[in-house]
Amino acid sequence: MKVNPESIKKDFPIFLKGQPFAYLDTAATSQTPQVVLDVMDAYYTKFRANIHRGLYEVGEDASKAYDDARVKVARFIGAESHEVIFTAGATASSNMLVSMLEYSGIVKEGDEVVTTAMEHHASLIPLQELAKRNDLDLKHIPLAEDSVALDYSVVEKFITDKTKIVSIMLASNVTGVINEVARISEAAHKVGALVICDVTAAVGHMSVDVKTLGADFVYFSGHKMCGPTGIGVLWGRADVLKKLQPGVYGGGIVEEVTLARATYRGIPERFEAGTPNIAGAIGLGAAVGYLEEVGVENIHEHSKALADMAAKLLEEIPGVRVIAERDSLKNVGIVSFVVKGIHPHDVADILGKEGVAIRAGHHCAMPLVTDALGVPAVARASFYFYNTPEDIDALVRGIKKAQEIFNNFSK
Amino acid sequence: MRLFVVSKRRKKFLTILANSMEELYKENLLDHNAHPHNKRVIEVPHVEAEARNASCGDRGVLMIAFNEGEHVIDAAFQGEGCAVSQAGLSMLTDKIKGMNAEELKLLSPGDIYTMLGVQISPGRVNCALLGYEALEKILKKPLREKEPICLH
Numbered sequence: 115m116k117v118n119p120e121s122i123k124k125d126f127p128i129f130l131k132g133q134p135f136a137y138l139d140t141a142a143t144s145q146t147p148q149v150v151l152d153v154m155d156a157y158y159t160k161f162r163a164n165i166h167r168g169l170y171e172v173g174e175d176a177s178k179a180y181d182d183a184r185v186k187v188a189r190f191i192g193a194e195s196h197e198v199i200f201t202a203g204a205t206a207s208s209n210m211l212v213s214m215l216e217y218s219g220i221v222k223e224g225d226e227v228v229t230t231a232m233e234h235h236a237s238l239i240p241l242q243e244l245a246k247r248n249d250l251d252l253k254h255i256p257l258a259e260d261s262v263a264l265d266y267s268v269v270e271k272f273i274t275d276k277t278k279i280v281s282i283m284l285a286s287n288v289t290g291v292i293n294e295v296a297r298i299s300e301a302a303h304k305v306g307a308l309v310i311c312d313v314t315a316a317v318g319h320m321s322v323d324v325k326t327l328g329a330d331f332v333y334f335s336g337h338k339m340c341g342p343t344g345i346g347v348l349w350g351r352a353d354v355l356k357k358l359q360p361g362v363y364g365g366g367i368v369e370e371v372t373l374a375r376a377t378y379r380g381i382p383e384r385f386e387a388g389t390p391n392i393a394g395a396i397g398l399g400a401a402v403g404y405l406e407e408v409g410v411e412n413i414h415e416h417s418k419a420l421a422d423m424a425a426k427l428l429e430e431i432p433g434v435r436v437i438a439e440r441d442s443l444k445n446v447g448i449v450s451f452v453v454k455g456i457h458p459h460d461v462a463d464i465l466g467k468e469g470v471a472i473r474a475g476h477h478c479a480m481p482l483v484t485d486a487l488g489v490p491a492v493a494r495a496s497f498y499f500y501n502t503p504e505d506i507d508a509l510v511r512g513i514k515k516a517q518e519i520f521n522n523f524s525k
Numbered sequence: 526m527r528l529f530v531v532s533k534r535r536k537k538f539l540t541i542l543a544n545s546m547e548e549l550y551k552e553n554l555l556d557h558n559a560h561p562h563n564k565r566v567i568e569v570p571h572v573e574a575e576a577r578n579a580s581c582g583d584r585g586v587l588m589i590a591f592n593e594g595e596h597v598i599d600a601a602f603q604g605e606g607c608a609v610s611q612a613g614l615s616m617l618t619d620k621i622k623g624m625n626a627e628e629l630k631l632l633s634p635g636d637i638y639t640m641l642g643v644q645i646s647p648g649r650v651n652c653a654l655l656g657y658e659a660l661e662k663i664l665k666k667p668l669r670e671k672e673p674i675c676l677h
Contacts, residue, residue, distance in 0.1 A: 133654045
C-alpha cells in the first residue's frame, strides 16, 4: 500500500496551520500525530497516578496503560515485553547500558571495544569514557574508500578474541546508509562479544526486528518516530539482561532494602529506577500503533523514494555535492549535502526563512563529518511519510536562492 | 565597504534581496564574508584566542597586537564557518584597531549586533558572537605576552 502524504498530514496538527511547511528535519525530531497527543492528554486529565503503587482505580488505569505500552513497543521490534526497558531516550539508554555492563564486570583492562567511524555521539562518547576508565582499546571500523558505507572487508581484522563489546548503528543519521548489522553481529558472536545496536535513526522509518539484527542490545528514542520527547527504549536479550546489574539506582527496582544493602527485582523492573516518564511511554505506545497502521515498510518505501528524488535533483544543481548513500535500497531516507561557497548554516538559515526546515552542522557525528567525510559541516534533509515531492521542490528553490544571494559576492 | 557600479544583474539581485525576507544577509555582511578584512596571521608579538561554535562547526582565532599603552596596533583573524561568524570576525578586527584595553572591555554583545547591522535570531547568536567570545578570552590574558599560534 502506498503512503498518501496529504492524508497523513491531516493526522498531524502542526501541518494544519495553513501556510506551507516543508519539514525535512525528522532525523532531528519527528512531528507528533494527534493520536499520540490524545493518549498523553488522557493520562494527564483522566487517570494520572503513579504506576505500580496506587491501589485505586486511576492508579490501576495508569499502570495498565504503561504496561500495555511496553507490550506494544516490544511487539513493534520483535521482542518480549520483559526485555523492553523504558528510558529517557537513546542517550540515556546508551549511558545506562554502559554502566550496566561496567558494573557487571563485563570488561577488564586490555579488552577491546569495536565501534564504527559513523556513530552518533550518544553511542560513541559513553564508550570512549568506558574505555578511558577501564584501560580498554576502542577501535573504529572505517568507511570504505569513496563511500559512505562501512568497509566490511576489514571487519574480521577489527573483531578479535580480545573484543568484548561491538557497537554499531543500524542507520546513519547523516548519510542515511543502512549498515549490515546482522553481518557484524555474526562476526562479534563468533568471538563471544556482546553486540549493541543504536537503531535511533532507523526505528519507525524501516522495519526493525531485534532477532534479525542479531544484537544483544538495541536502543532508540521515541521522538524521531512520532513519539513524544523524553522517552526511549533499551532492549536487551532476556538471558543477558538477567545477568546484569542495574545501571541507575533508586526506588522501584528493589526487592528488599536494609541500611547497608539492597536486592533487586527481575527484568525489566530492576532497570527502571524512579518514576518513569509514564505519559511518554503511553505516547510512544500510541505512536507505535499509529505507525503499524500505516505500515513501517510503506513508510520506508515512501521516504527512500523521496530521498532518491531529492538526491537526483540536488546533484543537478551546479555547486551542490550530495553526501548520502545513493543506493536507495540502502538508505533510510536521509540526504546530506554541501553547497560550494556557502556554509551549511547559512543554507539552513535561508531555507528556514523560505519555510523549509533542514538541519546544518555535524549532526552529533563529528568524527564522521569532519574526519571521514572531510567537511566542517553538512546540511541535511531527512524524509518521512508526511513529506511530499513539493517539499523537495521548495528545498531546491531555496538552495538556488541561497546561491543567488551569496554568489554575487564571491566574484 | 567597496563601491559597486550598479549593473543590470546586480539590480536584479538587489531586487531579490529587497523582496526576500533575508534580513540577515545584508550586503555589507555578505561582502565581509566573501572578502574578509584582516584574514591573516599577525607575525609580531600578539595575544590570540580561539572560539568555537560546536553546533555548526564555526571556528575563529582572533589575534590582537597591543602596544605598551595597551592600544590595539593590529588585529587579524583566521577561521572558517558561516557567513555571520566570519563576517563578524572581519568587522570586529576593523572595529577594534586603535581601541585600548579599557574600551575593548566595554564592548557588549549589543555593540556586536549593531556592528553586524542585521537582525540576529536566537539561533544565530552563537555565530554572531564568535569573535566577541574570542575577544573576551583575550581580555582575560596578559595582553603583552606572546603566545604560540594555534589554529586547532
